[in-house]
Amino acid sequence: MTLNSHTLADLGWSANFQRQLDTDEFGAFSPARVTGVHRDRLTALSEAGPLLLTLPPDLSAGDVAVGDWVLADPATDRVARLLDRHSRIFRRAAGEASREQLIVANVDTVFITTSATEEFNEARLERYLALAHAGGIPPVLVVTKADKADDPETYLDRLRAIAPAVPAILLNAKAEAAAEALRPWCGPGRTVAFLGMSGVGKSTLASALTGIDLETATVREDDMKGRHTTTAREMHPIPGGGWLIDTPGMRELRLTDMAEGIDEAFAEITGLTGECRFRDCTHGPEPGCAVQAAIAAGQVDAARLDRWKKLRAEDAAHAASAAEKRRRGKAFAKVVKQAKKAKRPN
Template sequence: MTPNHVTLGDLGWSSDFLRQLDEDELVRFTPARVSGVHRDRVSILSEKGTAQIALPGALSAGDIAVGDWVLMDPETERLERLLDRKSRIFRRAAGDPSREQLIVANVDAVFITTSCTEEFNEARLERYLALAHAGGIPPVFVLTKIDHADDPDSFLDRLRAIGPAVPAVALNAKAPGAAEALRPWCGPGQTVAFLGMSGVGKSTLASALTGLDLETGAVREDDMRGRHTTTAREMHAISGGGWLIDTPGMRELRLTDMAEGIDETFSEIAELASDCRFADCTHGPEPDCAVQAAIGEGRIDAARLERWKKLRAEDALHTASQAELRRRAKATGRLHKSAKKAKDARRGR
């Protein structure tokens, strides 16, 4: 299968998207999947092949993500409408708490990739988990560079401690057949994506899955990190069916509007919190704190509680900032309207 010979089902089309179209749209427009986002246009895949179409004035590159479904007018080659997403990964845009930065859309599984090296970091992995849960995407842990560790199982144990219900796969990304361990989440109509820091083997695994020569670069001996990594999001066909959205390594993951995703990531703490004596318990010195009791009994890691508190506080701050900016924008808009009415009234005298 090549991108020029696919069906809508091959591309991931489902009833979630079909039910969004009315009868007129079914006749007039062509559904297409966004495979790349550029400054003023997008690359798309459809049953008719590949194309690049301009973004309408109502949409900017920040409003659309790789993996999105759109409706295209085949006669004018115009993008007519962006369909609602069934899942997405997003974060707060750098320097702008009012704006959501889309990473990928309509993904069926996300491979959260880390390695058996000093790069392994529980706090960062919990952030990735929160992103996946908040966006409605099932996560899968992928542990690479097992050939660099004397005891890879200890890293798997650390993964299970932060995501006991999350499937975990351990492999050497450069070993023959390594990508086969990821096949259960791939297949016709399925879309997967990688999340993780640069240099953990994402591009190597992406190359093995797609058969493409995606740039990975040499590895420095001092810290075993790849020098060259993916710098843009693109959607590639997987050998044997399905699609992969390769993403650049992300050093900063600013969370906003993700309280539910965070609580799902720390589900054992969130569930215990409901048993505390006080509804506003900070899980510190208050009496009858169910979370502190669990820590005392060794059922909860105290460090994990602190990371949960930190993420909740960060999310609350950014979400409040976002709401305040929206409130200010509405107030400014009302002020401008009021000023315009007063000006028009003076002119009418």
């Protein structure tokens, strides 16, 4: 597959996107998939080849993500409309409680990548799982640097303890078989993405899957952390069909409006909450708490309950902050409107 020859199906087009087109849009506009987001322009791929598109006044670069589908006006090389996504990865934007930051869109599988080193952290992985579930993307857990661990299988055991229903893979990212372990989730029209901290081998795996040399700096011997050089989201073709969206390592992963995703990541706990004696049970000292009973029986990890409560509290606080910011914004706008009205001559 080359960048200049694709069918819409190759690019990931589906009946879900086709149904969004109005009758008068057929033939007038060209569907195109976003491969890069810049300040006032997008790079995209269509059946006709690569496109450079300008954004309309009602769209900003923050409204679009790599992987999105747009309708392009061939007469003006402008985006006519952004189509609804079937999935997305997003987080709360730094410093702005009311705005979400899009990471990628229309992904079919996300490889949540960690390593068999001291970097491995259950609480962080649970955040990534909540992120994937909230965005409607099936996750796969990938543990790299298996060759660095004395007993790498213990890392799979730790993954099963927090996500028994999520597929998990243990590998050496630099081994020839690494890409083959990921291929069951790739294929024509399918899009995958990597999420994880910098230095866990995402670029190495991306290079193995795509055949494109994505530069990774030398690993430091003292802590085995590579310096991930990806600084922007990019979409690359996978030989044999499909696409990979490479993303930068995210140092900070702040959650907001992700209550459902968090609950799905802690399904063994949320599946019990409806069995508690009291509807407003805090799953603490109250009598008749089904969650505490499961902990006492060894069916639920108490540490998981603590982390679930922490994430739910963080998500609720951010959502409340966003609501308060919107309320203040509306109140201020009302004051300004009244002030302008008062200044008008009678």
